[in-house]
Amino acid sequence: QVQLVESGGGLVQPGGSLRLSCAASGRIGSINDMGWYRQAPGKEREGVSTMHSGDGRIDYSDSVKGRFTMSRDNDKNTLYLQMNNLRPEDTARYYCATLYFSGNSSYLAGYEWENWGQGTQVTVSS
Helix, strand or coil, X not given: CEXXXXXXXXXXXXXXXXXXXXXXXXXXXXXXXXXXXXXXXXXXXXXXXXXXXXXXXXXXXXXXXXXXXXXXXXCCCEEEEEECCCCHHHCEEEEEEEEEECCCCCCHXXXXXXXXXXXXXXXXXX
């Protein structure tokens, strides 16, 4: 089993930036594809980004493309999500997750979430 712990959330004004971190432990060797998703109150989970270990490709949802950047430090077993130009509609609880490919087009790039952490809250408000 893989344990994931997210951090870095908080309250930020519109236009501001935050960097989320996700520390992985446990059966790290089994981790391949990873990503971030978010969930706002009363809304369904939304895939934010996916990173594919095979070719390093990163996909982003249209709602964050050009503003968010996902990266991974394998030496530190840590995943990051740099979020710039934040908007009120980005307010949500953000989770990092290990992924598996199902091909289900309802999910970002066809990857579904397998394991995830407790999440970190991001609130964008003036």
